[in-house]
Amino acid sequence: MKGETEVLGRWRTAIVAALVAGGALAVLADAARAERGVVIERASGSVQLVDNATRAALARVEGLGDLSHASLVFSSDARYVFIFGRDGGLTKVDLAAARVVGRVVQAGNSIGGAISRDGRVVAVANYEPGGVKLFDAASLEHLAEIPATYGAEGKRAKVVGIVDAPGNRFVFSLFEAGEIWVADVADPRAPRVTRLANVGREPYDALITPDGRHYIAGLFGEDGLALVDLADVSAGARRILANYGRGEEKLPVYKMPHLRGWAVAGPYAFLPAIGRHEVLVVERATWRETARIPVHGQPVFVMARPGGGQVWVNFAFPRNDTVQVIDVERLALVETLKPGRTVLHMEFSAGGEEVWISARDDDRVVIYDTASFKRLGALPAASPSGIFFEWRAKRVGM
């Protein structure tokens, strides 16, 4: 208990120092080593607050419901996180106080969420009932609902791949409907929605490029991805990497890839193939295929290291004990690591020097140096899944 109070004090001190001093030096001195993060503990409905300077846990926050598929976003000042649980729970946690400050169970089944660029609106993507709900980031007051209705019978689709986009917009995809919607939340009580139909069969997840320009949805029901230029939404979605499987029979997919994360490195975007043990490489200038890199299994996360140079990949069951590293210059594998049983997620430090990897069935988070691939340490955690460092607060689509 004593240790917990001490470390909490440190978190608070660091945040207060950054806020009060406001000076670049104070922030930089802190940022050079201290970076705080949150580790989802999947089975116990809790999160650990961690410090990447000491590689230690600061505190644990419990009572967050079903976190079997959980993600979170930071408030724009990184003081709070908004955690999206599978059971429809939206929980606001104060990182400085290490406690829950707000919680609503807003749907029956949720997949994730996003926070508007101005930090005022939190959007949650729901499977049941299919749609998006908007909440006030300060109070968690419910502001509006966008039902994901489609077709003549007014059925509701599961919503996937929600991201924040420049201009206080949210972009998301409708799995059964094969549509991408862009919602302008300038007035969050009356969002204005632009619907793009026929984007492709079964979009399963999506990402926004780090410059906020392009939204890319992966398609499960066909070979290819849907691309929307957010500077010209009225032009609609176009297909990229169409027919990358070339009609060959797909390998079984035991877990859906996750597209959120950095997929862009240098002139390329790196994307998981579906039903093929490959990472697809497209040139961003033309959106044409540049290469396909054979990898260990069905890719789940394909993440470019901040600062460039490398792309890290983890894999679906049953090949989920492995992580591979692609060299961006050579477009080839340079390293294969075995961090532990059931690797679910990876998160880089802000500068990309370290990567934290959750090994769910070993109940630990393993830390590697990304230059030497040396194992730097490990942190105990109960069934860890997502890991999120506070640098995300400033980035679009994270």
Next chain:
Amino acid sequence: MATRRILGTVAAAGWLGAAVAVGGEPPAAVRQAELTHLVRQDCGSCHGLTLKGGLGPALTREALRGKPAASLVVTILQGRPGTAMPPWRDFVTEAETAWIVRKLQEGTLDER
């Protein structure tokens, strides 16, 4: 096409149903624990850790009520072509699958 798939499923279900009825030995305790873990964690990737559904449908007792066990066994072993449900026959035997289906229909696998 749809008709053929249904007929195929029914035929296979009949055959498996017989096999299951004959070889219905429950798996050993260690294996039961592994199977429970597999269902919650890996089936849970799509169906939810608590089996209340995700991109895939719910696998709770209520959701599976009235569904013939034999066809559920076939779905698990062979997957459902044209959907996201993959075949699991490389990881579980027929008898193990029958045990999983029984436990799902009893609602005893989704307890935490």
